[in-house]
Amino acid sequence: MLYHTRTIALVLALAPMSLAAPALAQDTSSQDTVDAPSSDDFHDPIVVTAKGIGRIDFLAGTSTISGEDLQREMEGQIGEVLEGLPGVSASGFAPGASRPILRGFSGDRVRVLVDGIGSIDASNASADHAVSVDPLTAQRIEVLRGPATLLYGSSAIGGAVNVIDKRIPRRVPDEPIHVDALAALDSAANAREAGASFDVPLGSGFVLHADGSWRKTDDLHVAGNILSDPLRAEVLVEAAEDEGEDPEHAAELREAANMRGVLPNSGTETKSAGAGLAWIGNRAHIGASVSLYDSNYGVPTAPGMEHAHGEEEDHADEHEDDHAEEEGHEEEEGPVSIDLKQVRADFRAGLTFADGPFAEVHTRWGYSDYDHTEMEGDEVGTRFFVEGVEGRVELVQRQRGTWNGTIGAQYFHRDMEAIGAEAFVPPNKTEQYALFALQEVETGPVTVEFAGRFEHGTAKASDISLSRSFDAVSGAIGAWHETDGGMRFGLNASRTARIPTAEELFANGPHVATQQFEIGDPDLDLETALGLEGYVRGRVAGVDLSLTGYASWFDDYVYLAATPDEEDGLPIYVQQQQDADYYGFEAEADIPLGRAGGFAISTELQGSYTRATLADGTAVPRIPPLALGGALVGESDRLDARLGIEWNASQKRVADYETKTGSFAMVDASLAWKPMRGSENFTVIAAVENLFDAEGRRHASFTKDFVPLAGRNFKLSARLSL
Numbered sequence: 007m008l009y010h011t012r013t014i015a016l017v018l019a020l021a022p023m024s025l026a027a028p029a030l031a032q033d034t035s036s037q038d039t040v041d042a043p044s045s046d047d048f049h050d051p052i053v054v055t056a057k058g059i060g061r062i063d064f065l066a067g068t069s070t071i072s073g074e075d076l077q078r079e080m081e082g083q084i085g086e087v088l089e090g091l092p093g094v095s096a097s098g099f100a101p102g103a104s105r106p107i108l109r110g111f112s113g114d115r116v117r118v119l120v121d122g123i124g125s126i127d128a129s130n131a132s133a134d135h136a137v138s139v140d141p142l143t144a145q146r147i148e149v150l151r152g153p154a155t156l157l158y159g160s161s162a163i164g165g166a167v168n169v170i171d172k173r174i175p176r177r178v179p180d181e182p183i184h185v186d187a188l189a190a191l192d193s194a195a196n197a198r199e200a201g202a203s204f205d206v207p208l209g210s211g212f213v214l215h216a217d218g219s220w221r222k223t224d225d226l227h228v229a230g231n232i233l234s235d236p237l238r239a240e241v242l243v244e245a246a247e248d249e250g251e252d253p254e255h256a257a258e259l260r261e262a263a264n265m266r267g268v269l270p271n272s273g274t275e276t277k278s279a280g281a282g283l284a285w286i287g288n289r290a291h292i293g294a295s296v297s298l299y300d301s302n303y304g305v306p307t308a309p310g311m312e313h314a315h316g317e318e319e320d321h322a323d324e325h326e327d328d329h330a331e332e333e334g335h336e337e338e339e340g341p342v343s344i345d346l347k348q349v350r351a352d353f354r355a356g357l358t359f360a361d362g363p364f365a366e367v368h369t370r371w372g373y374s375d376y377d378h379t380e381m382e383g384d385e386v387g388t389r390f391f392v393e394g395v396e397g398r399v400e401l402v403q404r405q406r407g408t409w410n411g412t413i414g415a416q417y418f419h420r421d422m423e424a425i426g427a428e429a430f431v432p433p434n435k436t437e438q439y440a441l442f443a444l445q446e447v448e449t450g451p452v453t454v455e456f457a458g459r460f461e462h463g464t465a466k467a468s469d470i471s472l473s474r475s476f477d478a479v480s481g482a483i484g485a486w487h488e489t490d491g492g493m494r495f496g497l498n499a500s501r502t503a504r505i506p507t508a509e510e511l512f513a514n515g516p517h518v519a520t521q522q523f524e525i526g527d528p529d530l531d532l533e534t535a536l537g538l539e540g541y542v543r544g545r546v547a548g549v550d551l552s553l554t555g556y557a558s559w560f561d562d563y564v565y566l567a568a569t570p571d572e573e574d575g576l577p578i579y580v581q582q583q584q585d586a587d588y589y590g591f592e593a594e595a596d597i598p599l600g601r602a603g604g605f606a607i608s609t610e611l612q613g614s615y616t617r618a619t620l621a622d623g624t625a626v627p628r629i630p631p632l633a634l635g636g637a638l639v640g641e642s643d644r645l646d647a648r649l650g651i652e653w654n655a656s657q658k659r660v661a662d663y664e665t666k667t668g669s670f671a672m673v674d675a676s677l678a679w680k681p682m683r684g685s686e687n688f689t690v691i692a693a694v695e696n697l698f699d700a701e702g703r704r705h706a707s708f709t710k711d712f713v714p715l716a717g718r719n720f721k722l723s724a725r726l727s728l
Contacts, residue, residue: 069094072146074646077725078676078691080141080190082197082221082274084118084167087141090652091149093592093614095630098707098715099520101195101226102274102303102344103136105129107706108151109556109590110616110629111164114507119158119168120352126374126394126420127348130161131431131509133708134519135378135390138299138348139169140278142188142201142219146170151554151592156480157442159416160461160504163535163558172205174293174354175213175284179205187726194695194719195223195273215282215295225304226272229717230701232265233309236665237711241309255310262309269713271304271341284354292355299350305342305380305519308712340383342519348376365404371397380428380519387518388426395419411445422508430515430524432470434508438463456483463505467512472528474511478503482537493544500537506530510564510581516574520708523573524566527581535560550596558588563620565627568663577663586626590616605640605647612636617659627664628706631657646678657705665711670702672715687727695719 069091071079081087085096085104095107108116114130118137127138141147150158151165158166187202201219208214231238245259277300284293356368376392400414416439423433440461447454461478480503486496513526535558543552563586571578592614599607613634618626637650656669676693695716696702702715 068151069149070146071149074678074689074691076141076144076147077188077689077723078648078678078693080188080199080723082141082199082223082276084137084139084141084147084169087144088147088149088167090635092594092612092633093151093590093616094149095633095704095706097133098704098713099133099709100303100305100713101223101269101272102276102301103129103134103305105133105137106149106167107630108149108165108167109592109614110588110618110626110706112628112706114161114510115164115504117155117158117162117166119166120372121170121173121354121370122158122168122398123352123370123372124159124396124418126350126372126392126396127376128378128390128392128422130507131390131422132517132520134305134344134517136301136303136344136346138301138346138350138374138376140201140219140221140276140299141169142199142221143171143173143203143217143278143280144169145172156459156482156500156502157444157457159418159438159440160459160463160478160480160502161507163502163504163533172203172215172282173217173280173295173297174282174352175205175215175286176291178207178211178213178286181728182207185726185728188723190721190723192719192721194227194716195225197221197223201278211286213284213286213293215284216280218277218279220277222273222275224273226269227267227717227719228269228701228714229696229699230266230714232269232712232714233263234665234703234711234714237308238263244310259310267717269306271306271343272713274301274303276301276303282352289358289360290356294351294353296349296351299346299348301344301346303344303346305344306709306713307342308521308709340381340385342387343381344519345379345381346377348374350374359404361404363404364401366402367400368402369397369399371395380426382518386426388424388428388430391423391425393421408448409445411443413443414441416440416442428516428518430517431509431513431526432467434465434467434512436463436465436508438505452485452487454483454485457481461503461505465506465508465511467508470512472512474506474528474530476505476532478505478532488544491544491546493542493546496541498537498539498541500535500539502535502537504533504535504564506533506564513581516576521576522708523576523578525578525580527583530564530581530583531562533560533562533564533583535563548598552594553591554593555591556589560586560588563626565620567627567661570663585621586618588616588618588626590614602640605642605645608639608641610635610637610639610650625659625661625664627661628708629657629659630704630706631655631667631669644680646680648674648676648678650674654702654704667703667705667710670700670715672700672702673697688725690724691722693721693723695721 079087083104085106088094088106089096093109097105097112106116118125125137125139128135129137148168155162155166184205189200191198199221203217206214241259241263245256248256280295280297282295351373353371358366373395378390380387396418398414398416400412402412403410418438420436424431438461440459442459444457459480464475466473482500484498486494488494511526511528511530513524516523537558539556541554562583564583566579567582569578569580595611597609615632616629618629620626632655635652637648640647651671651673653671657667660666674695676691678689678691680689682688696718699718703710
């Protein structure tokens with residue numbers, strides 16, 4: 007284990023859970039991110055705030071999911087919860103591990119935040135590593151795209167996902183105890199989940215919070231064959247070739263090629279618990295929380311794939327091999343699973359000044375002790391240890407005329423160690439210091455916003471005597487104008503810089519869970535990008551719409567490229583670097599259709615597309631295809647009904663050694679019932695996903711050819727807030 011007393015002493019903390027529910031009363035504190043309208047009210051502008059700025063309007067690509075929408079979309083991993091939003095897909099490595107993908111960007115280019123502070127886990131290091139954020143704890147989830155996300159770190163080039171919870175209470179309840187609870191079932195994975203949180207006012211401004219949650223799933227039901235058609239054909243050819251020399255192996259391959267209906271080794275179990283305490287005064291607030299996240303999930307593997315260390319172990323003990331041959335069988339390793347635990351601590355404080363150049367000061371810190379074990383059957387394989395701390399301090403300027411803003415500093419430290427035969431990355435330490443500023447000024451009919459960030463980062467792998475240091479300068483400027491009719495037109499420009507990760511720099515070895523031999527490049531340069539984004543949103547003839555177009559031109563873009571070579575029976579993937587261009591759009595529209603039978607009827611339409619090309623003319627790997635969606639919605643005081651369809655085009659524009667992905671469409675239907683008249687404190691949702699049991703695969707997933715999406719899925723959930 008990696009422990010640093012100075013780090014633990016730096017942060018107090020707690021981290022509990024708050025289920026999606028109506029806000030508590032009496033907000034007497036300043037917030038890092040104030041409440042935004044629910045995504046149930048698309049016709050209201052979604053506003054994301056930052057200290058000193060009432061509205062970060064150059065966050066043109068912003069979505070918020072909460073309340074009934076969050077309950078309906080609830081899944082075990084944050085990527086699965088958000089994948090239906092415009093411009094959002096998911097890595098979908100396994101049911102237990104799925105990170106969000108924004109505008110085609112994944113991994114380290116998308117920051118997953120908890121109340122503005124990183125998740126501080128290993129999920130950005132590899133696609134098989136789960137995000138250690140339980141969606142059951144979320145009160146609201148914000149998806150932030152565009153240049154302003156650079157405020158959260160140089161790695162947020164693609165965007166940021168910010169999970170807002172009540173782990174550190176922000177408000178004093180006006181009842182003796184406030185209870186939020188959520189329970190749900192589904193049929194596709196036989197999912198069972200439940201969670202509850204409690205907020206208790208203790209008097210004199212103190213609030214106590216406690217929570218707990220549990221989720222368990224069996225192997226996932228899927229539609230059709232487990233293997234994609236190209237992989238299935240390849241496996242059958244290999245089976246035919248092995249028939250003469252190894253008929254037993256050939257039979258296993260044919261069995262794998264013909265598997266249907268249930269995805270083996272895809273079950274999950276996740277538990278979380280936490281407690282928090284806050285004091286909320288008229289001009290100050292301070293609070294801390296601590297929590298535990300514990301997840302165990304299976305990692306499906308491709309048929310015939312040998313573990314990276316298999317050949318080495320075959321020769322490690324000749325006596326064991328001879329004995330296995332005498333018994334007439336070969337020793338086989340069990341299925342791969344991951345056992346993940348994180349203890350996390352969080353701290354938040356703020357103070358309001360009566361006068362002076364600054365109106366407020368706020369600080370937010372998080373500490374994480376993370377342990378991740380890759381199991382092979384009952385045997386312990388490689389273990390990953392991550393200890394990290396991240397903190398921010400922000401000074402909010404007092405508004406002077408038409409000028410306001412905020413300045414701040416940020417610190418991040420991560421100590422990572424992998425132990426085992428398949429430790430694909432050496433022990434390493436990452437440290438970053440940053441200064442940032444966000445300013446806004448009104449200049450007549452146009453409002454101008456601009457931001458800047460300087461970041462110094464180091465990555466060291468002492469065991470192999472490698473160390474790199476980088477200075478990254480990023481900046482953005484945006485201008486917008488709003489017409490008398492409420493239409494807003496905006497244009498943003500940015501220059502962003504991203505520091506390569508330790509995994510990109512130092513990786514060199516087999517990784518059993520991803521079934522890859524990964525090789526980094528310690529000579530990688532700073533990755534930079536020039537970005538341009540234009541948007542229009544507002545209401546036209548009763549129709550609420552949002553349209554965003556964007557382009558990014560990268561210098562020294564870093565990507566993990568497949569090769570035709572193998573090492574230890576695994577395909578070799580190499581970190582490479584060249585220029586790249588990204589282009590795309592996101593669009594949403596909410597069109598009212600009138601009233602019928604007491605229901606307000608409307609239709610929602612959305613679409614998104616990203617095209618990404620490397621300098622040599624080939625496609626950037628794993629870019630999601632065109633996605634279009636629509637829904638017919640009926641809303642009343644007691645019932646909300648929804649019928650939707652999401653269509654994903656085929657992706658034929660692929661990188662070298664990358665397979666194509668077919669198109670698919672999935673139809674969903676749901677009915678939400680609020681039995682308490684005039685109150686949304688109790689909501690029951692019955693839903694069916696993938697109504698016609700269609701087969702679907704996400705092109706962005708490393709495992710798409712043997713991990714399809716869920717088949718028809720009946721869901722039932724209930725949410726209570728008292």
